[in-house]
Each structure stands twice: as C-alpha cells, then as structure tokens.
Amino acid sequence: MHRSTTLIGAVALVFLLFKVLRFTTLGYTFNDMYAFLQMSYSWLDGRPFMYDNIWGFHHRIHNYYTVLLWGPLCYVAGAYGFFLVQALLLGLSYAVLNERLAREVPPWVRYGLLVAVLLGPVSFWLNDHPNIGWHTELTYLPAAILFALALTGTRLWPKLLSGLAVVLVKEDGAVLAALIHLAYSGIQFVRRQPARSLLWWLGSRSFWLIAVGWSLVFLAGMWWISFKNNFAEPRLRMALQLVADHIATWNFWKQMLTLMAQTALLLVPVPALLLYWQWVNRIRKQGNVWLLYGAGIAVLTALNFVQSAHYYGQPLFHLVALTWPPRFVLLWAFSVAFLILFATGFAPLLKPDQGKSPWLVMAVLFLIQIPILYGTRPDFPTLKDWAATLRGRFGTDKNSIWLHPDDLAVVQCLAGQLPAHSSVLAFDYLVPYFHRHYGIWPTGNELKPADMAIIPNADPQGLRTAPGFPKTYRQIPLKAYTVYVAPAYEAIARSCLR
Numbered sequence: 437m438h439r440s441t442t443l444i445g446a447v448a449l450v451f452l453l454f455k456v457l458r459f460t461t462l463g464y465t466f467n468d469m470y471a472f473l474q475m476s477y478s479w480l481d482g483r484p485f486m487y488d489n490i491w492g493f494h495h496r497i498h499n500y501y502t503v504l505l506w507g508p509l510c511y512v513a514g515a516y517g518f519f520l521v522q523a524l525l526l527g528l529s530y531a532v533l534n535e536r537l538a539r540e541v542p543p544w545v546r547y548g549l550l551v552a553v554l555l556g557p558v559s560f561w562l563n564d565h566p567n568i569g570w571h572t573e574l575t576y577l578p579a580a581i582l583f584a585l586a587l588t589g590t591r592l593w594p595k596l597l598s599g600l601a602v603v604l605v606k607e608d609g610a611v612l613a614a615l616i617h618l619a620y621s622g623i624q625f626v627r628r629q630p631a632r633s634l635l636w637w638l639g640s641r642s643f644w645l646i647a648v649g650w651s652l653v654f655l656a657g658m659w660w661i662s663f664k665n666n667f668a669e670p671r672l673r674m675a676l677q678l679v680a681d682h683i684a685t686w687n688f689w690k691q692m693l694t695l696m697a698q699t700a701l702l703l704v705p706v707p708a709l710l711l712y713w714q715w716v717n718r719i720r721k722q723g724n725v726w727l728l729y730g731a732g733i734a735v736l737t738a739l740n741f742v743q744s745a746h747y748y749g750q751p752l753f754h755l756v757a758l759t760w761p762p763r764f765v766l767l768w769a770f771s772v773a774f775l776i777l778f779a780t781g782f783a784p785l786l787k788p789d790q791g792k793s794p795w796l797v798m799a800v801l802f803l804i805q806i807p808i809l810y811g812t813r814p815d816f817p818t819l820k821d822w823a824a825t826l827r828g829r830f831g832t833d834k835n836s837i838w839l840h841p842d843d844l845a846v847v848q849c850l851a852g853q854l855p856a857h858s859s860v861l862a863f864d865y866l867v868p869y870f871h872r873h874y875g876i877w878p879t880g881n882e883l884k885p886a887d888m889a890i891i892p893n894a895d896p897q898g899l900r901t902a903p904g905f906p907k908t909y910r911q912i913p914l915k916a917y918t919v920y921v922a923p924a925y926e927a928i929a930r931s932c933l934r
Contacts, residue, residue, distance in 0.1 A: 438538050440550075441531045447555065448527030455519040455569070461825050462834060463817075464569030465864045469515060470875050472572060475500065476507035481857055483883060489859070489874055489904070492881035496664045497671065499657050501604040503572045514871040518570040522563065529578035530554055533776065536585055540783045544794035545713065549775055552705050552798045557805035562768060565761045566815040573762040575605055580616060580769035584776040587620040607657040611739055612766055614650030615732040616773045621646055622728040623781040630721045634728075675746040682748060695744070695758040696737060698812035699767065702759060703733070705801045706771040710778060712797050717786050729774050736766045759812055838865050838892055843914045847890065849932035854888060854925060861886035861904050863897065863917070878902035888929070889920040 458464060467490050474488035475495070486495035486504070494500065510517035530550070537546040553559065563574060579601040586594035602613040625637040637643055658672070682688035710729070714722050737758070744757035758764065779786070809816045821831040830839055851869040854860070861876040862869075876882045878897065882904035889906055891899045893916060899905070910926045912919040912933070921929040 438534065440538075440547075441534050444530045444534055444550075445527055448523045448530070451526070451563070452519055452523035455522070455564075456516065457828065458564065458825055459515060459519070459569060459868055461828060461830055462865055462868055463825060463831065464515070464565075464567065465867055466568045467867070467875075467877055468568045469518065469570040470867060470871065472500075472503055472518070472570065473510050473515060473871065474874055476503045477511040479504075480507060480511050487883060489882045490877045490879055496661070499604070499607040499661060500572050502575060502601065515569065515868070522570060522574060525575055525578040526563065529581040532585060533581055537776075537779065541779050542786050542788045542790075544790050545779055545786055548709055548713070548794055548798055549772075549779065552709055552801040553772060553775065556705060556802050557809055558702055558705065558768070561809055561813065561816055562761050562765055566813075566817060568761075571762040572605055573765050576602065576609065576612060576765050576769040577772065579605060579609075580612065580773045581776065583613065584616055584620070584773035587617065588777065588780045603653060603657070607654070607661060608739060608743075608766065610650055610654035610657055611735065612770060614647065614654070615735060615770055616777075617646050617650065618643070619728055619732055619770075619774050620777050620781075623725065623777050626722075626724045626728070627781050630724075634724050671746055672742070675742050678748055679742060679745045682745075688748065691748075691754065691757075692741065692744075695754065696741075698759050699737065699740075699764065701808045701812055702764060703767060703771060704808065705805060706775060708801055709797075710775060712794075713778070713782075713786070716790055716794075717782075719782060719785055725778065729771075732770050732774065733767060736770060740764075740766065755815060834865065838863065838916050840915045843916055846914055846919075846932050847917075850888065850890070850919070850929060853928045853932060858887040858925075859884060859904070861889040861891070861899060861902060861906075863890060863892050863899065866890055866917075876902070876904035878904070880904075886920075887922045887925055890917050891920070892917055 471488040471490045471494065474490075475486040478487045479485050484493060486493070486500070488494050491497065506517055506521045509521065513520070533554075534546065534550065537549070559577075562577070565571060565574060579598060583595070583598035583602050586598045589595075599613050599617075602616075603609045621642050622634065622637055625632075625634075625640070629636070707729070710725075713719070714725075740758045740763045743763060744753075744760075747753050747756050750756075817825070817831065821833070824831055830836075847866055847869050851873070854870075854873065856872045858873055859876055859882065860870045860873045867875055874883070876886050878899060880903045886904050886906050889899065889904075889909070906920050906922050909920040909922055910929070912921065912929055919929055
C-alpha cells in the first residue's frame with residue numbers, strides 16, 4: 437500500500453470529524469437528511485416501508501434503495517451513521533483509485549486527479565452539502581469511481597456489483613451508469629482507432645448493446661415508480677408539463693441559462709485537467725474524446741434541467757436546481773469517471789515525469805475553485821462561518837435569541853432522555869438534537885402526533901397549528917421556547933429542568 441493511500445485514509449477521517457463538527461454546530465438543519473434517516477430504518481420500527489414524516493411514502497417518489505443498507509447503522513447512530521458511511525465510501529473509492537493509478541499512470545497524473553478534483557474545493561462543497569448534510573445521491577461519486585475502475589478490469593463481479601450500486605442509488609442512476617459505460621467503450625475505440633470517426637463506434641454492436649441494455653434498466657426503474665403509484669401522473673410528466681408551460685418565457689430561460697453557466701464554471705477543473713493531460717503528452721486527434729465527454733455532460737444537464745423544472749417558481753429554486761449537490765453530483769461523478777477512463781485508457785502514452793509544472797497546474801486548478809464556489813453557490817459558507825465552525829460555534833446565520841445556553845442544555849437533556857424513535861416536533865435550530873427520533877414537519881404527513889413539541893414563544897413557523905402538534909400535552913416554559921409534552925413523558929421532561 438502506498439503512503440499516499442494512508443494519507444487518503446487520514447483525510448477521510450478528518451472529513452468525518454468535520455462533518456460531526458458541522459452537525460453539532462447546527463450546520464445541517466434542513467429537512468432532507470432527516471427524511472432519509474427515517475426512510476432508512478422505518479421498517480425496523482414496524483412503520484410503513486421507507487416512510488418519513490415529511491413526504492410520507494417516499495419510496496413511491498424515488499427508487500432510493502441503497503439507503504436501506506445504512507438503515508441498521510442509522511437506527512443506532514442517527515445522522516452519524518450517514519457521515520460514517522459517507523467517509524468510508526469516499527475513503528474506500530479514493531484509496532482503490534489511488535492504488536490502481538499508482539500501478540498504471542505516472543504520479544503527476546494520479547496526483548492531478550486526486551488533488552485538483554477529488555480533494556478540491558468543489559468535491560469538498562459537494563460532500564459537505566451545506567445546510568442539509570447528506571443526500572443519498574452523494575454516494576454516486578464513490579459508486580461511479582468504483583464502476584469506472586471495474587470496467588477497466590477483467591473480472592465480471594466487480595462490474596456487476598458497482599453497476600448495481602450506481603443504479604440503486606436513485607432511478608437516474610441507470611443514466612449515469614450508461615454514460616460511464618459508453619464513455620469506457622468510446623475511449624477504447626478512440627485509443628485503438630484514433631483516425632476513425634465516432635460514427636464507426638455508433639454503428640458498432642458494443643455501442644448498441646450498452647445503450648439498449650441500460651435504457652431498458654432505466655425504463656424498468658421508471659415503470660416501477662409508476663407501478664408503486666398505481667400509474668398515477670408521475671413527477672416526470674409534471675416536470676415536463678412545467679417546462680412546456682414556461683418554455684416561451686424569458687424569466688424561465690434567464691434562470692435556467694444562468695444555472696447552466698454556473699454548472700459549467702463548477703466543472704472547470706475537469707476539462708482543464710483533461711486538456712492539460714492531452715497537451716503535455718502531445719496526444720493528438722482528440723476531438724472524439726471531447727465529443728464523448730461533451731455528449732455525456734449534455735445528457736446529464738438535460739436530465740437535471742427537467743428535474744429542476746419540477747421546482748420552478750419556488751422561492752429557493754436557484755438553490756435546488758442544476759447546481760444543487762444532489763443534481764450536480766451526476767455531472768461531477770461522470771466527469772471523475774471520465775478522467776479515470778481516459779488516464780487508464782491512454783496510460784501507455786502518458787509521459788513519466790514533467791517536473792514542477794504539474795504541481796503548479798494543480799495549485800491553480802485547486803485555488804480557482806474557491807471564487808467559483810462563492811460566485812455560484814450562495815449557500816457556500818463565508819469565511820466567518822468557517823471560522824465559527826472550527827471553533828465549535830454556531831454560524832452567523834443563526835439567531836442567538838433561539839440559542840440561549842440554558843435552553844440548549846434542557847434541549848440536549850430532552851434529546852438524551854426521551855426514548856429514541858419517539859416523535860418530536862421541533863423548531864429548525866433544534867432538529868439536529870433529535871436526529872435519533874422521528875422528527876415531524878408541518879407537511880401533514882406525520883404517521884402519528886408528536887410525543888413532544890419544542891416551539892419558540894414567537895412561533896415564526898406557525899408550528900402550534902401544525903397537524904402533528906401533540907393532541908394532549910403538559911406545557912413547560914423555557915426562556916425562548918415552550919415545551920409541549922405528552923403526559924406519558926412529562927416526568928422525563930421535568931427531570932431535565934432540575
């Protein structure tokens with residue numbers, strides 16, 4: 437094992453500790469991660485399969501099946517289970533990639549991919565997932581890395597397992613897997629027959645077997661979603677209808693084109709690194725390689741375009757559209773896989789030593805990502821927020837009125853004493869403390885009323901009128917909050933006031 441692989445393991449550990457620090461300083465208060473927690477282990481509690489208190493029967497909306505693998509761990513560890521899974525998957529995929537590239541390509545190529553792309557600011561932002569913390573789609577990145585590596589090997593079972601892992605993340609995983617597989621086939625064609633047009637490849641048997649095979653997998657996944665919904669109108673059709681309704685309006689295109697431009701900026705390190713590899717190694721007649729990469733990015737951008745349209749018109753549309761981590765990760769995972777396939781496919785043509793220039797290029801590509809992130813993602817934390825997190829303090833976006841130390845001490849006690857997996861309706865700032873419980877949001881999809889509610893006295897979110905509010909309760913005042921607790925848990929609540 438190379439020393440750099442040990443370093444990758446250390447980086448994964450530091451990243452895990454960072455995620456925990458972000459979580460404990462209330463950096464992840466939005467509801468998505470908590471929905472995934474509930475759907476991952478609802479079946480262990482005798483609740484409906486993949487049910488969460490936010491969206492209800494979530495398995496009818498998406499094919500989120502790998503999340504079930506993490507359910508037993510999350511049942512015990514809550515959100516920390518997701519962070520551990522994320523760090524392990526990233527560490528494993530990066531380590532396997534590093535060991536493989538160490539055997540096949542020059543060090544400067546390997547470090548370029550690792551430092552400028554996989555350990556760069558964009559990858560960090562993507563896996564941090566500001567405000568939310570975790571989405572199952574983030575596992576596309578390690579799964580895509582392992583799938584690309586498996587395709588370049590000779591054994592069948594790694595290809596099957598890694599391809600299955602990509603597909604079971606979500607229904608659009610079949611599209612990502614298809615594009616990675618086609619990129620592998622296309623790069624092999626270009627490597628062996630550089631003078632021929634890609635039209636020869638498009639007419640080949642291998643192309644059609646890959647394209648048709650993965651298309652059938654994708655269609656099967658979409659049919660399965662329709663079947664689960666009794667063939668009612670699917671989200672895809674609703675999204676396409678929204679596109680049709682707004683396609684002739686300037687405001688729609690203004691926002692979409694802006695988001696596509698921001699997506700292109702976030703991707704800059706990948707084509708820049710690919711271009712540098714080609715230029716340094718004097719690999720000529722590479723137009724076909726760029727066509728392959730561009731086609732993959734175009735398909736995934738179109739896919740994200742349609743998925744984003746489903747949220748058009750909402751106040752935070754710009755944050756959950758094309759550049760949102762769960763969507764952008766499709767393009768990033770494909771791009772990383774493409775770089776892997778290119779490096780391994782053209783390994784015999786890569787020059788062994790290039791002196792100091794690759795390190796300069798790596799540094800430039802690394803540093804340029806920071807202003808790109810600040811220019812494209814308003815949720816990327818400010819320097820003050822980063823400093824606050826590293827000191828274990830709350831971010832500047834948090835109102836100190838709702839973070840009184842006496843209140844938080846009671847809340848932490850309640851989270852520790854209230855039986856795990858009971859139901860809690862809590863203000864946003866307090867949600868992370870109850871990550872081992874079934875949180876309730878005012879969406880009307882709670883399976884049962886809350887056993888406890890903790891609501892600000894001013895109640896800016898109107899939680900007292902939420903459907904999940906306790907039916908009968910005892911009222912306990914704090915400084916900025918009021919605790920409403922079901923009689924069965926009153927003794928526990930009052931014990932935390934002593």
